Amino acid sequence: MTSLVDQLIVLVMLINFAALGSGRLAVAIRAVALQGVILGILPVLIHSFSWHLVVITGGLILAKGIIIPWLLTGAIVRARISREMEPYLGYVPTLLIGAITTGLSFVFAARLPLAPEHQGLLFVPAAIATLLTGFIVLVTRRKAISQVIGYLMLENGIFLFGLLLTEAMPVMVEAGVLLDLIVGIFVMGIIINQISREFSSIDTSRLTTLRD
Amino acid sequence: MEASTAGPDNPVSLVIAGALLIGASGIPGLFLPKKLDWGQKCASLTVVLGSILGIIGALATLFTERTASYTLVSSLPFGPLEAGIDPLSAFFLLPVFIVSACCAVYGTGYWPASHHPRTAPRLTFFFGMLASSLTLIPLARNGVLFLIFWEIMALSAYFALATDDLEQEVRDASLIYLVATHASTLTLFACFSLLKATAGSFSFPAATALDGTTPLGAAIFVTALLGFGLKAGVMPLHVWLPGAHASAPSHVSALMSGVLIKMGIYGIVRILSFFGMVPPWWGMVLLMAGIVSGILGVAFAVGQHDLKRLLAYHSIENIGIIVMGLGVALIGRGAGLPLLVVLGFGGALLHVLNHALFKSLLFLGAGAVIHEAGTREIDRLGGLGRRMPWTAALFLTGAVAICGLPPLNGFVSELLVYLGFFSGLVQEKGAAAPLLGLAAPALAMVGGMAVLCFVKVFGTVFLGQPRSADAAGCHEPGWAMRGPMLLLAILCAAIGLLPVALPRLLEPALFAWSPQLPFAGIRLAEAAPFGWITLMGLVLLLAILGIGAWLWKRVTDQPRGRAGTWDCGFARPTARMQYTASSFAEMFVNLFAAVLRPRVHPPQVQGLFPGKSAFSSHVPEAVLELVMAPLLAAMDRRFSLARKLQHGRLHLYILYIFVTLALLLAWAY
Numbered sequence: 001m002t003s004l005v006d007q008l009i010v011l012v013m014l015i016n017f018a019a020l021g022s023g024r025l026a027v028a029i030r031a032v033a034l035q036g037v038i039l040g041i042l043p044v045l046i047h048s049f050s051w052h053l054v055v056i057t058g059g060l061i062l063a064k065g066i067i068i069p070w071l072l073t074g075a076i077v078r079a080r081i082s083r084e085m086e087p088y089l090g091y092v093p094t095l096l097i098g099a100i101t102t103g104l105s106f107v108f109a110a111r112l113p114l115a116p117e118h119q120g121l122l123f124v125p126a127a128i129a130t131l132l133t134g135f136i137v138l139v140t141r142r143k144a145i146s147q148v149i150g151y152l153m154l155e156n157g158i159f160l161f162g163l164l165l166t167e168a169m170p171v172m173v174e175a176g177v178l179l180d181l182i183v184g185i186f187v188m189g190i191i192i193n194q195i196s197r198e199f200s201s202i203d204t205s206r207l208t209t210l211r212d
Numbered sequence: 213m214e215a216s217t218a219g220p221d222n223p224v225s226l227v228i229a230g231a232l233l234i235g236a237s238g239i240p241g242l243f244l245p246k247k248l249d250w251g252q253k254c255a256s257l258t259v260v261l262g263s264i265l266g267i268i269g270a271l272a273t274l275f276t277e278r279t280a281s282y283t284l285v286s287s288l289p290f291g292p293l294e295a296g297i298d299p300l301s302a303f304f305l306l307p308v309f310i311v312s313a314c315c316a317v318y319g320t321g322y323w324p325a326s327h328h329p330r331t332a333p334r335l336t337f338f339f340g341m342l343a344s345s346l347t348l349i350p351l352a353r354n355g356v357l358f359l360i361f362w363e364i365m366a367l368s369a370y371f372a373l374a375t376d377d378l379e380q381e382v383r384d385a386s387l388i389y390l391v392a393t394h395a396s397t398l399t400l401f402a403c404f405s406l407l408k409a410t411a412g413s414f415s416f417p418a419a420t421a422l423d424g425t426t427p428l429g430a431a432i433f434v435t436a437l438l439g440f441g442l443k444a445g446v447m448p449l450h451v452w453l454p455g456a457h458a459s460a461p462s463h464v465s466a467l468m469s470g471v472l473i474k475m476g477i478y479g480i481v482r483i484l485s486f487f488g489m490v491p492p493w494w495g496m497v498l499l500m501a502g503i504v505s506g507i508l509g510v511a512f513a514v515g516q517h518d519l520k521r522l523l524a525y526h527s528i529e530n531i532g533i534i535v536m537g538l539g540v541a542l543i544g545r546g547a548g549l550p551l552l553v554v555l556g557f558g559g560a561l562l563h564v565l566n567h568a569l570f571k572s573l574l575f576l577g578a579g580a581v582i583h584e585a586g587t588r589e590i591d592r593l594g595g596l597g598r599r600m601p602w603t604a605a606l607f608l609t610g611a612v613a614i615c616g617l618p619p620l621n622g623f624v625s626e627l628l629v630y631l632g633f634f635s636g637l638v639q640e641k642g643a644a645a646p647l648l649g650l651a652a653p654a655l656a657m658v659g660g661m662a663v664l665c666f667v668k669v670f671g672t673v674f675l676g677q678p679r680s681a682d683a684a685g686c687h688e689p690g691w692a693m694r695g696p697m698l699l700l701a702i703l704c705a706a707i708g709l710l711p712v713a714l715p716r717l718l719e720p721a722l723f724a725w726s727p728q729l730p731f732a733g734i735r736l737a738e739a740a741p742f743g744w745i746t747l748m749g750l751v752l753l754l755a756i757l758g759i760g761a762w763l764w765k766r767v768t769d770q771p772r773g774r775a776g777t778w779d780c781g782f783a784r785p786t787a788r789m790q791y792t793a794s795s796f797a798e799m800f801v802n803l804f805a806a807v808l809r810p811r812v813h814p815p816q817v818q819g820l821f822p823g824k825s826a827f828s829s830h831v832p833e834a835v836l837e838l839v840m841a842p843l844l845a846a847m848d849r850r851f852s853l854a855r856k857l858q859h860g861r862l863h864l865y866i867l868y869i870f871v872t873l874a875l876l877l878a879w880a881y
Binding site: 088108135138139140141142147 | 862863864866867870877
């Protein structure tokens with residue numbers, strides 16, 4: 001069982017690189033959706049069966065695997081874009097930075113003062129790596145959709161970390177996080193549409209004219 | 213939220229209930245149809261109700277001399293958030309509640325929703341928030357809680373002030389106000405942090421618990437003086453005040469001038485109450501600041517010809533008088549002279565109440581004129597006394613009160629401050645003695661110039677002939693506007709004629725500020741001749757009435773006819789040939805030209821038959837234009853590099869967060 005969990009976590013980390021390296025937005029969206037689905041399956045594998053788990057898994061797969069990708073795909077169709085044309089930093093450098101941060105997150109996780117039963121698990125470094133990858137996407141990409149993808153990865157990283165605590169995490173907290181996320185993405189989807197309507201582009205660097 | 217010591221009989225519950233009612237008063241109006249007046253009317257009714265509750269609570273505290281408090285249980289890391297009431301807070305709450313109620317009622321007539329559907333609901337809401345925060349500030353017993361209320365006050369005042377936001381002038385004045393108020397808050401952050409370093413927690417220490425002779429004490433005093441002085445409008449920190457008071461709707465100006473700037477005074481008073489031992493220079497600095505504010509404030513006022521700007525400069529003058537009183541009290545505390553503390557602090561406190569009453573009366577009166585005539589330019593008005601007799605009489609009452617003339621309230625508080633100066637001259641033997649000697653003639657000069665200024669205003673606005681068609685078409689406003697003014701005028705007269713009741717209100721606040729004072733054996737009732745003031749006031753009033761009746765009888769007995777006044781031989785005199793406000797004040801303005809920097813644009817007269825020409829003159833805000841603006845422009849140039857950090861690129865902002873996070877993690881290891 002543990003080996004399967006570890007393989008899935010490695011897959012999550014690989015998906016990070018897929019999202020970092022792909023120029024097509026549709027690919028990135030699907031990658032993040034897949035990441036979400038895997039994260040939805042993980043709790044079932046590591047904890048014993050309970051209705052609480054079923055609800056979490058179902059909710060996660062529904063939200064991250066279906067609803068959010070569907071919203072985002074709709075947004076890119078409406079805004080008529082398919083590629084992140086001009087990132088601040090090219091794909092190869094971001095991939096390199098992603099590799100470095102993933103490596104560093106292993107070093108960092110080893111030094112964290114964790115509870116003894118969590119020592120040596122893949123969860124912690126994978127969570128930090130996903131979080132940092134989300135940050136990299138946020139910082140280096142220009143299109144508003146890419147920013148949403150960055151936030152999603154950030155949230156996935158947080159969730160992965162939270163998996164260590166699923167037993168202790170009450171349903172309300174889970175539901176709150178999910179609701180936050182959906183509302184956040186929904187608002188962003190609306191804002192993206194508005195931006196593209198106002199500026200006929202969803203390039204967030206154009207928003208600098210809105211400063212004081 | 214949890215009540216620790218409070219029950220229904222506790223005055224603090226009444227005051228907090230009043231504050232919450234006032235704060236919520238504007239909310240229903242936001243959701244009602246905008247054209248309807250009744251949201252606004254309900255709001256003003258709620259404010260009046262809340263104010264009555266609050267006044268009962270405040271008076272109960274003053275009469276029972278009890279202190280009571282609530283502790284809000286919160287998870288914030290600033291110690292217990294305590295809100296309480298003591299006689300000192302209660303005294304400051306009195307004018308807040310009275311003026312808020314009057315201004316709220318006045319607002320329904322002055323800024324009715326049916327005429328201003330776009331702005332009235334917003335104004336009503338922010339007016340309620342402002343009045344509510346003003347009542348909460350004196351209740352705060354914790355530095356952080358104080359600053360929270362302080363910021364609510366600052367921001368709601370900004371939105372209330374910027375009501376007429378389509379006018380460029382209003383937007384400029386609001387911006388200057390915003391900059392000034394944030395500078396004030398920033399200084400107060402430093403002040404309360406220093407206070408925490410001295411007292412050990414953000415909770416306010418007990419009265420006279422700290423030692424003021426340490427360097428840290430000096431730093432607290434200086435930062436408090438700067439931060440609260442900015443809000444109170446002490447010269448030369450007053451730059452925001454004239455523009456803001458002139459641009460706000462009149463009832464907001466009345467609230468700002470009557471009460472909001474008093475919160476600066478409250479802050480100084482509260483901070484000073486913590487210090488038992490004070491070095492002599494504190495009192496001298498305050499006294500000097502008061503003298504400068506008093507004289508220059510009224511000097512600038514004489515030069516103005518915008519009615520509300522003029523009143524705004526008078527606020528600076530009166531803040532000067534209050535600060536002078538505080539200076540006397542502080543000199544007394546430093547030198548161990550209880551008589552000076554009683555007279556100086558009593559005078560300052562009473563002047564806080566008095567100024568709140570007569571200045572809001574004057575602003576409301578000015579608002580009635582502006583509402584009818586549609587202009588603030590004194591030189592376009594004239595002859596309103598015949599058209600608006602109520603407003604004229606009430607404005608005159610306020611004018612006599614602000615000039616410090618008997619038998620009204622301004623006289624009583626200024627007399628207390630004078631008595632403080634004179635007893636200081638007799639008792640004080642240190643370095644402050646010459647300054648006290650200088651202060652008495654300075655205050656006399658302030659009073660004289662105030663009389664000059666209000667002769668100018670009343671003569672130009674209410675007497676003579678109308679100088680424009682706007683002024684000619686004025687008539688008396690409704691009772692919603694006249695009623696609050698009448699109430700304020702009655703209160704002014706009551707305090708002026710019956711000051712014997714005052715020690716009952718002032719002494720509890722005085723003893724809360726200075727707990728050792730009761731043991732010195734000096735009572736306010738014995739230190740000042742309140743009985744004589746009543747007697748003299750009544751005699752004066754009877755004499756005025758008697759002479760007036762005699763004159764009236766003499767005039768009505770004679771046969772009368774109507775004729776023009778002597779027109780100096782002009783064939784076609786017009787109303788514009790009357791003395792204007794600027795010509796009345798011209799000699800004075802030229803005397804003070806070194807400070808006031810008047811700008812005169814003389815007419816160009818050329819040739820034998822010169823064409824039309826124009827003359828104009830004005831007294832600008834000299835400190836703002838000649839000192840602050842160049843200083844800020846220079847700072848802007850120096851700090852322009854820092855603006856590159858604020859570039860508007862979202863990605864880099866996220867990078868800032870990331871870098872901060874990484875640095876914090878690295879620092880934690």
